[in-house]
Amino acid sequence: MDKLTPQQRKKNMQANKSKGTKIEVMFGKALWASGCRYRKNVPDIFGRPDFCIKKYKIAIFIDGEFWHGKDWEIKKFDHKSNIDFWTRKIEHNIERDKEVNNYLLNHGWTVLRFWGEEVKKSTNKCIQIVLKAISDAKYKKTKQ
Template sequence: MDKLTVEQRRKNMQAVRAFGSKIETALAKALFAQGLRYRKNDRTVFGKPDLTFKKYKLAVFVDSEFWHGKDWETKKYDHKSNQEFWLTKIERNIERDNEVNEKLIAEGWKVLRFWGKDITKNLDKCITKIQKTINETERKNIN
C-alpha cells in the first residue's frame, strides 16, 4: 500500500529528471572550471552518457543510488509498496548499465561511473579520477 495519494505520487515521479540533476550539474561545472570540455547527454554515443569526452573516448555516467541500485543485494527488499514493480525496474536498470558498459568498452571507450553521494561528498576525487583517465589516454596517444 502506497503512503502517498495517486496525485502526490504522480507529482513526485514527474519531478524525477532524466538529465540535468544537481549532482550531474555539480560535476559538470567543476570539470568546466578545471578547463575540461565535454558534451552533455550526447545521443551519438551509445547509452547517452551524462558527460562525454569524445577526443579521449571517455564516457562519464552519474548514477543515483536509488535508480541504479547501489548496494542492491542488501537493499532490494527495502521497498515496502509495489515491491514487484521496483525489483523489476531497478534490476533492469542495473542490467542496462552493464550492457552499456560492455558495448562502450568493446568500442574502445573508457567508462567511468560515479554514485551521486560520491560526487556530493568527494567531488575532488571524482574530478581527479576523470583527469587521470584523460591524462593516461593522452600519454597513450602520444606514444
C-alpha cells in the same frame, strides 16, 4: 502500503529528472573549472553518457543510487509497495548499465561511473579521477 496519496506520488515521480540534475550541474561546473571540455547527453554514443569527452573516448555516467541499484542485494527488500515492478525496473537498469559498459569498453572507450552521493560528497576526488583518465588517454595516444 504507500504513505502518499496517488496525486502526491505522481507529483514526486514527475519531479525526477533524467538529465540536468543538481548533482550533474555541480559536477559539470567543477569539470569545466578544471579546464576539461565536454559534451552532455550525446545521443550518438551508445548509452547516452551524462558527460562525454570524445577526443579521448571517455564516457562519464552519474548514477542515482535508487534508480541504478546501489547496494541492491541489501536494499531490494526495502520496497513496501509495488515490489514486483520496482524489482524488475531496477534490475533492468543494472543489466542495461552492464551492457552499456561492455559495449563502450569493447569499442575503445573509458567508462567512468560515479554514484550521485559520491559526487556530492567528494566532487574534487571524482574530478581527479576524470583528469587521470584524460592523462592516461593522452599517454596512450602518444604511444600509438
